Amino acid sequence: MLTTTNSDAAARSAEQAALYRLMTWLSPAFPVGAFSYSSGIEWAVEAGDVIDAATLRDWLAAMLGHGSGFCDAVLLAQAHRAASGHDHAALRDIAELACALVPSRERHLEATAQGRAFVEIARAAWPCDPLDGALAACAGLTAYPVVVGVVSAAHRVPLAATLHGFLHAVVSNWISAGSRLIPLGQTDSQRLIAALEPDVIATGARALIASLDDLGSATFRADLAGMRHEAQYTRLFRS
Template sequence: MLMKTNRPPKARRGRREEASARKLPIPAPDELSDDEAANLYRLMTWLSPSFPVGAFSYSSGIEWAVEAGDITDAASLGQWLASMLVNGGGICDAIFLAHIHRAATAGDDALLGEIAELASAFVPSRERHLETTAQGRAFIEIARAAWHHGALDRFITACGGHFAYPVAVGLVGAAHHIPLAPTLHAFLHAVVSNWISAGARLVPLGQTDSQRVLAKLEPDVAATAKRALSVSLDDLSSTTFRADLASLRHETQYTRLFRS
């Protein structure tokens, strides 16, 4: 037996019609300009883990830190990386990127050469030098081949063959007129993500714990980028001595998964 309702069908139809009549206002389109869309597309591509610069081959000394017992879980990995980011290689690379981008934008070829040479020299070990220059050269070559821009050729010549990774990213970003701030944030996110990926394979960590570490480092990334935008090359410094020792001792590890 069918159940009866106390509400007549006509009344139900009337309420539906009332609801359909109350339409929410349609917001104005929130669209990117053509330049903004191109910039976002390129940054997401260039600083994606799939961009073939070989970043997965390097651990920035994290491999030794895990073997030595300095990094044993997600918490200790996060603390190690926060120190590297705020007081070590992270902030130094960010400063180099900011200054090379500005020099390229200003067309100061002499300054480009000076900054590029300093960035290549400002690493604590042979393996870290290999890490930053190998990735830098790969980044330049691939970006130049796929997204050729005439200004980049001049920047490359001015740098005299010195292409640390942050220098390469800054040069390509400036050549394509991508603003400095988003370029810097994307670069730091890529660097931190690669550190976490190395740590996750070495500790090891699960995917959720890895993402928790990345989430916890978000304010450190933002603060490092902000600081790099406001300091001079005279403010370059690194106080992560244990991380520097890790990169030096990695060469003599008995077994190694990474090149640094």
Template sequence: MTNIAATIMTTVIITTGIPMLMATSKPADTARLAEPTTLSADEGAALYRLMTWLSPSFPVGAFSYSSGIEWAVEAGDIADAASLRDWLSAMLSDGAGFCDGVFLAHIHRAAATGDDKALRDIAELASAFAPSKERLLETSTQGRAFIDISLNAWPHEAMRQLIAACDGPIVYPVAVGLVSAAHGVPLAPTMHAFFHAVVSNWISAGARLVPLGQTDSQRVLAALEPIVVETGHCAMTASLDDLGGATFRSDIASMRHETQYTRLFRS
């Protein structure tokens, strides 16, 4: 595990473990255990950028898209928190979520090693995997915005070279992989932050469409936590031959949304 990923994990373990330790430790030990773990300058910068890039406030326009959820609500497939959770669970583990994670992992590794041929092939394959015109619009528009904003706010010559090597449209997971690799952000935290951002946006769309309250939305996010973690692990160990999905209803939803009569979202 890289230093940054290990530091993040250590910080989480120490922070969550303090309440139990305080109940059984001597007062003198409590102060020592409560001391925060210190990040190096590079680790702090990497974490800061990752949190910024995958924050809901990062302006890639994600709020404009629902990934077909809008049609699923109208069709009655999603009607409450439980059905939204089930729908998103399938999208994560058996559909677009897993595939996007695989593309992110492979593009991150190709960028880290400077493999121009792999960069071009993976970027092209990732674009071809969009199941509908609207899904391609969604992922390519966000990818382009992610690249443009990152380049303007955090200029990086290596990133320009990686983009040129892709030689074509760059979809969202590919953009995240390229930018994070160029800035030395490790794959594991990037993967899990990416999935958190994607799932949070899906839930936000569902909350507005069903509609759901804030508490129910957070319950759905909490319920999806183990699936996000497991899908992240699977994506990081999968080969490109493992790509594929079985969420046909979700793919149909993204196609039907193109002709849906009333729409709040672009996909």
């Protein structure tokens, strides 16, 4: 007969708590203001680069695998590892690099404003002593992927789960922006989430084994979209 020990029960309870927190933090309902940003997709629609579900899927797959999606995933993974190992010097360097790599003013606002809101709400709802030291090492540099990695590490949420949950949340927000701009119906939006599943999994797997030396983007049109959005005449989104 199998018996459940107290340690098994405690481990299972810790896993369930970590999953609960991760689902909450990366839910569209978590108030970081993600719905206000399109990551340049609004300009891509205006310019005619994205006109339907198929072109949006291609645009997002490129952003995931060769642009900000992959870069953010690498930064998250490195921040999670540095915070888990209490390597505050490395964490400071990662936080600085994440802010320096953002290619436009509005994308910088998108990353730092969401990161700041994420930290403030997570600390208020889930106080955690190890988190304070890690955040102090970041010296107020609050790029969203970095602070998601730091907060998750402080609460001992596993890296792989955090990474894939983060990428799912990012893709979902991109699709939500696209659905309002093109526009798309709810069914097409869910089909896009399903179609991008292999891209999310592949990007997460690459990020788990990547180093900071692997950071780099080849999505020049998406970077230009973020810059040109700043001067777009009419717009719904902040980036």
